[in-house]
Amino acid sequence: MQKLGPQLSAISMRSLLSRQAQLQAQQLHFQTMSNIMRMQHDTMRIIASNMGGNTRYEYRW
Numbered sequence: 001m002q003k004l005g006p007q008l009s010a011i012s013m014r015s016l017l018s019r020q021a022q023l024q025a026q027q028l029h030f031q032t033m034s035n036i037m038r039m040q041h042d043t044m045r046i047i048a049s050n051m052g053g054n055t056r057y058e059y060r061w
Helices: 006-049
Strands: none
Touching: none
16 A cells, blocks of 8 residues: 655645534534424423413424
């Protein structure tokens, strides 16, 4: 197997670090959206439970 030269190795490392940062940002975005949707769902359940006795609650995703 051929060794990478120092310049190519540095470029590859920068590319790898850049891609890793992009993936971490994407993961944070999706986790944030998931948390928001869960909180909305919980809020709707609480609102429905406060409506009174015979209220039927159905949540559609």
